[in-house]
């Protein structure tokens with residue numbers, strides 16, 4: 001477990017475990033985590049990963065269909081590539097009995113997990129019956145409306161919370177939005193959340209899908225690799241809006257390679 005988040009000074013009231021989802025990587029970690037039954041640990045993690053990966057693929061295929069992609073599986077194929085860079089993260093937030101009112105809006109609870117957007121393609125979160133997760137209404141983010149813009153996500157241990165990541169926003173040319181979220185600590189019971197972050201291979205080029213780039217909706221972001229995006233991310237604080245660093249100017253660069261205008 002660890003309390004610092006990233007390497008740029010962010011901290012939160014939690015301890016967490018991050019696992020790369022590749023079975024070889026899970027097996028290596030299993031030897032350190034469950035010395036008596038490493039195989040049992042690997043089995044549980046691999047089974048969970050397989051199940052949430054399938055769910056993520058179904059969601060991405062439906063989105064691909066909804067977006068009218070010529071190949072609706074072009075999103076899911078990024079996360080099923082054998083060298084995909086997906087992660088599983090288990091977050092444990094200890095109880096905060098002293099500030100039980102803190103999860104109310106404006107209650108000023110401690111930072112469980114600071115505000116951020118998830119950088120990957122899609123996140124699939126499953127948590128216990130303890131709340132704390134909040135999302136920032138996209139339009140309210142700009143309106144500087146203080147804490148009122150944060151909407152609590154009702155805890156539901158039987159549901160999955162699906163989050164669009166930065167890469168999916170870039171791939172869909174901004175049609176799908178990577179929503180800022182955070183966890184406010186302050187419940188009397190521990191919160192436990194397991195999140196699968198579906199990511200492409202490091203060398204994958206992230207570029208708006210051609211169907212999402214039109215004369216009316218020119219390309220928003222220049223193409224970049226996931227490795228490049230991660231490298232940029234590691235130099236920034238958790239709360240930084242990293243995608244803006246990949247914005248193209250107002251020169252219509254995206255239209256140029258799509259239909260030759262400008």
Ligand SMILES: O=C(O)CCC(=O)C(=O)O
Nearest residue numbers: 089091113133183193195
């Ligand atoms: O722990 C949670 O409920 C969410 C944490 C989160 O947003 C993350 O790990 O990216």
Ligand SMILES: [Fe+2]
Nearest residue numbers: 116117118181
């Ligand atoms: Fe997150």
